[in-house]
Amino acid sequence: xxxxxxxxxxxxxxxxxxxxxxxxxxxxxxxxxxxxxxxxxxxxxxxxxxxxxxxxxxxxxxxxxxxxxxxxxxxxxxxxxxxxxxxxxxxxxxxxxxxxxxxxxxxxxxxxxxxxxxxxxxxxxxxxxxxxxxxxxxxxxxxxxxxxxxxxxxxxxxxxxxxxxxxxxxxxxxxxxxxxxxxxxxxxxxxxxxxxxxxxxxxxxxxxxxxxxxxxxxxxxxxxxxxxxxxxxxxxxxxxxxxxxxxxxxxxxxxxxxxxxxxxxxxxxxxxxxxxxxxxxxxxxxxxxxxxxxxxxxxxxxxxxxxxxxxxxxxxxxxxxxx
Numbered sequence: 001x002x003x004x005x006x007x008x009x010x011x012x013x014x015x016x017x018x019x020x021x022x023x024x025x026x027x028x029x030x031x032x033x034x035x036x037x038x039x040x041x042x043x044x045x046x047x048x049x050x051x052x053x054x055x056x057x058x059x060x061x062x063x064x065x066x067x068x069x070x071x072x073x074x075x076x077x078x079x080x081x082x083x084x085x086x087x088x089x090x091x092x093x094x095x096x097x098x099x100x101x102x103x104x105x106x107x108x109x110x111x112x113x114x115x116x117x118x119x120x121x122x123x124x125x126x127x128x129x130x131x132x133x134x135x136x137x138x139x140x141x142x143x144x145x146x147x148x149x150x151x152x153x154x155x156x157x158x159x160x161x162x163x164x165x166x167x168x169x170x171x172x173x174x175x176x177x178x179x180x181x182x183x184x185x186x187x188x189x190x191x192x193x194x195x196x197x198x199x200x201x202x203x204x205x206x207x208x209x210x211x212x213x214x215x216x217x218x219x220x221x222x223x224x225x226x227x228x229x230x231x232x233x234x235x236x237x238x239x240x241x242x243x244x245x246x247x248x249x250x251x252x253x254x255x256x257x258x259x260x261x262x263x264x265x266x267x268x269x270x271x272x273x274x275x276x277x278x279x280x281x282x283x284x285x286x287x288x289x290x291x292x293x294x295x296x297x298x299x300x301x302x303x304x305x306x307x308x309x310x311x312x313x314x315x316x317x318x319x320x321x322x323x
Contacts, residue, residue, distance in 0.1 A: 028096070029096055029097060029098050030049065030050065030053060030057075030096060030097055030098065031050065031097070031098040031100075032048040032049065032050070032083075032097050032098065032099055032100060032103065033048055033049070033050055033100075033103065034100040034102070034103055034104065035103070035104045036048060036103060036104070036105050036106070037106055037107070037108050038069045038105065038106070038107050038108065039107075039108050039150070040069065041068055041069050041107075041181075042065060042067075042068060042069065043065070043066045043067050043068065043069050043078075043105060044061065044062050044063070044064055044065055044066060045061040045062075045064040045066060045087070046058045046059075046061040046062040046064075047066075048066075048103060049061065061093075064087070064090065066078070066083070066086050067086070069105060069106075069107045070105060070106060070107060071107070071181060071182070072106070072107045072108075072109030072148040072149075072150060073106075073109060073148055074106075075104055075105065075106050076104075076105040076106070077102050077103070077104060077105070078102065078103040078104075078105055079101070079102050079103075080099045080100065080101055080102065083099055083103070084099070107150055108150060109148045109149060109150050110148065110149060110150075111146055111147070111148060112146075112147040112148065112149050112154070112156070112176075114139070114141065114143075116156055117141060117143075117156070117174065117187055118138045118139065118141060119156075120156045120157055120158055120174055121138060121141065121158060121172055121187075121189070122138065123157070123158075124157070124158035124161065124172070125193065125195075128161070128195040128196070129195060129196045130193055130194060130195040130196075138189065140189060140190050140191070141172075141187050141188070141189050142187060142188045142189075142190070143185075143187055144185065144186055144187070144188070145185065147176075147182070147185050148182075149176055149179055149182065150179060151178055151179060153178065154176035154177075154178050154179045154182070155176055155177035155178030155179070156174055156175075156176055156177075157174065157175060157177055158172050158173065158174055159173050159174065159175050159184060160172070160173040161173075161193060161195070163192055163193055163194075165192055168190065168191065168192055169188055169189060169190050169191065169192070170188070170189045170191060170192060170193040171186050171187070171188050171189075172186065172187050172188075172189065173185070173186050174186075174187065194219040194220060195219065195220070196217050196218070196219060197217065197218060197219070197220040197250045198215050198216075198217055198231045198232070198233060198250065198251050199215065199216060199217070199218050199220070199248050199249060199250050199251065200214065200215060200245045200246065200247055200248065200249050200251055201213070201214055201215055201216045201247065202214065202247045203244070203245065203246050203247050204241045204244070204245040205241070205244060206240070206241055206242060206243055206244060207240050207241075207259075208240055208241065209238060209239070209240050209259045209261065209313060210236055210237075210238075210239055210240065210241070210256070211236075211237055211238075212233035212234050212236070212237055213233075214233075214236070215233040215236060215251065216233075217233075218248075220250055231251065231252070231253060235253060236251070236253075236256055237291060238258070238259055238261065238290065238291025238292070238312075239256040239257060239258055239259055239291075240256065240257060240258075240259040241255060241256050242255060242256065242257055243255065258290040258291070259290060259291070260288050260289070260290060261289060261290060261291060261310050261312060261313050261314070261315070262285045262288060262289040262295065262310050262313075262314060262315075262316065263285065263288055264285050264286060264287055264288055265284060265285070266284075266285065266314065267282055267283075267284060267300075267314070268282070268283055268284075268285055268297070268314040268315065268316055269281075269282060269283075269314060269315050269316070270282070270283040270297060270299075270308055270316045270317070270318060271311075271315070271316070271317050271318070272317075272318045272319075273317065273318070273319045273320070274319075274320060275320075281299060281300075281301070282299075282300050282301075283297040283298060283299055283300060283308070283316065284297065284298045284300055285297050285316075286298060286305070289310040289316075290310060291310055291311075291312075292309060292310060293309070293310050294307050294308070294309050294310075295307065295308065295310065295316075297316060306318060
């Protein structure tokens, strides 16, 4: 029923009855285009219609999909027999068209410009807090291959910065976020880039509980994902390194784990804080805890069980509450 209604709409758009349109002279038939340039990712039958086709016919054929458009600059060839197969569910409609031996399909595209890449790199360096680079230095950026895009603004952004101090160059990996079908690509800058990086102020041993004071920020050759912000010293508060971290070594969050500061059945100090008073007492933790975690503890004198927050090694705090 749906196909019949569609066919009637198309025939009316062509200005003739259904039977006359199907069996009528070739003058009533529409010759499809032999070369199509698409701005969309999906190819439909409407895209193959000539400019002179009635708008009602174009509207009726937009829902008939014929596959995806090729990624530029690749061409797709749609042969007559392929089109007949794709339109097997619309035999009456198919009879209304003169189909070329082959139809060349391509996407409209353009070459990504050097200026666009430079702007994306400048934005990434600003986000990373890197030292300002001159336009003449950035103009030396080298493409490994041409990159083609289909949009005016492909959403270009830097996703990784990798510096090679021995060669005095920096590699930027870029991605067209608004055109995810295009693979990330690399460009190389014949200059070293330094970005603010969190480093260890002194050597940190495995299992050592660290604080913000154990770290500092220094400019080092870039070698990380372009996150926009370096790791903060406060992020590592109460954690411990999994392996030895040497003085001056850049630190990553995945190199540290939460330190267990309170162990079950090991005496700990609890500070109860209220309005204008602090009470210190000894408790027995009933479970292990890491910095900032709420755990259950038992008062060794009253045997009362309450919850308290881990604040350090064998140290807990409970606010606005008594025992």
